[in-house]
Amino acid sequence: MDKLFFNCNLFDGTNTTLFKDAWFVVNSKGRISNYGTSEPPHNIVKKIDLNGKYVMPGLINAHTHIMMNPITNKTEYLTETEITVQALHNLELLLKSGQTYIRDCGCAFNVDIQLARLSQNNGLFNFKIPEIMPSGRPLSMTGGHGDFTEGIDGCSTWGYLTDSPNEVRKAVRNAFKH
Numbered sequence: 001m002d003k004l005f006f007n008c009n010l011f012d013g014t015n016t017t018l019f020k021d022a023w024f025v026v027n028s029k030g031r032i033s034n035y036g037t038s039e040p041p042h043n044i045v046k047k048i049d050l051n052g053k054y055v056m057p058g059l060i061n062a063h064t065h066i067m068m069n070p071i072t073n074k075t076e077y078l079t080e081t082e083i084t085v086q087a088l089h090n091l092e093l094l095l096k097s098g099q100t101y102i103r104d105c106g107c108a109f110n111v112d113i114q115l116a117r118l119s120q121n122n123g124l125f126n127f128k129i130p131e132i133m134p135s136g137r138p139l140s141m142t143g144g145h146g147d148f149t150e151g152i153d154g155c156s157t158w159g160y161l162t163d164s165p166n167e168v169r170k171a172v173r174n175a176f177k178h
Contacts, residue, residue: 004024022036058100064102066132067158068090083108139159142161
């Protein structure tokens, strides 16, 4: 069912002007199908007064790591459960700040891939999160930007550690598999 939102200040993202006393229609697929500042359509049953609030398109975050806590920046010794909980918390904050699409640039245990798949298949129950372009685990050389190792055995908790062309090829094949 279409919904009419009216009495708002609308920035459409393509014009430099702000449309005052604007209205827009959201169709059953959740997309804006029409908008304007003149008299709104009268044939829509569901009408929502926005009381002069500001409306704009969702923002895109082109580089984030949903697994990271921005305060502690802890990246070592994290379990898959801790990363998933932190990621869901961060995704909720991103959405509340107006970010409706994110590109995750590296996430341990491929949690970003798993959450993106769950979201696409409506498997997140009542969780509302931004749309995710996941990348999975990043590739890094030993001692490089993505080398967060734990324990004596030097296993990476975040990315694939690759120190030769053959190791890179193998890691890429594993990443593509996911």
